[in-house]
Amino acid sequence: MMLARIFPKFGFAIARLLTAAFALASLAWLIGAVPVISSQAAVSDIATHILAGEIYKPDTMDALTAAINQEQRAAGRGSYLNRVAVIRLRNAENAIKASGRGAIDETMASLRKAVDQSLANSPDDAFLWMVRFWTEDKTRGVTPAQINLLRMSYRTGPREGWIAAKRSGLALAVFAQLPPDLAEQVVAEFAGLVSSSFYGEAADIIAGPGWPVRKRLLARLVDVKERDRRQFARVLYGRDVEDVVVPGIEPPPPRPFRQ
Helix, strand or coil: CCCHHHHHCCCCHHHHHHHHHHHHHHHHHHHHHCHHHHHHHHHHHHHHHHCCCCCCCHHHCCCCCCCCHHHHCCCCCHHHHHHHHHHHHHHHHHHHCCCCCCHHHHHEEEEEEHHHHHHHHHHCHHHHHHHHHHHCCCCCCCCHHHHHHHHHHHCCCCCCCHHHHHHHHHHHCCCCCCHHHHHHHHHHHHHHHHHHCCCCHHHHHHCCCCCHHHHHHHHHHHHHHHHHHHHHHHHHHCCCCCCCECCCCCCCCCCCCCC
16 A cells, blocks of 8 residues: 555556565465475465465365364464464355355364354454354344354454444344344444445445335434545445435435436
């Protein structure tokens, strides 16, 4: 981010190159004959890049998973356990994209185990409480135990924007089954996203999982600064969704019908 500010034309490309170089160096540590601590450091470094949105090839993910499996008995630090859970999370996401039922079940089981181990060591990790909630089967409705997982995420990280941007959609997908106090936190979190300039993420929520309760979500924006409401309205109205009005910001006139 600093490079992007200093070199507005070239900063992003330079940052990407440096990130790629760093990731390759981490991978070299990972697959080489290195001590246990160096291998753990490599896993932690790459997991950090995954959290930042980096995508790795299947061979790299296989190597990371193999290293994690070998280090299970030696892994004890909370920070490393957290990164193991991140790797397991990416494996589960990849399995879901590939639509392999057996692989999904296996990776989700590994993910739940990794998250539980990390939370037992560091119970104040709001991101992993959210992930643990996500791993639960909610096809038959949300149970009180599952709601408690989501509640723990809000309790341990109520105002962390990057977590809120991911958590809000998950919570709104089961909004009708949430108790009133937790539902109120979810609505307040949406307003917080707009206040924190997560305009695109908030618009995605309105057009996606938040659609059934969009009027309640949008009404909460009345107390958000006008500048943020205008910026959000510009993004939301640009999505061509109907029946949405940001408080105090008139939507554009309907476009003429075109054959």
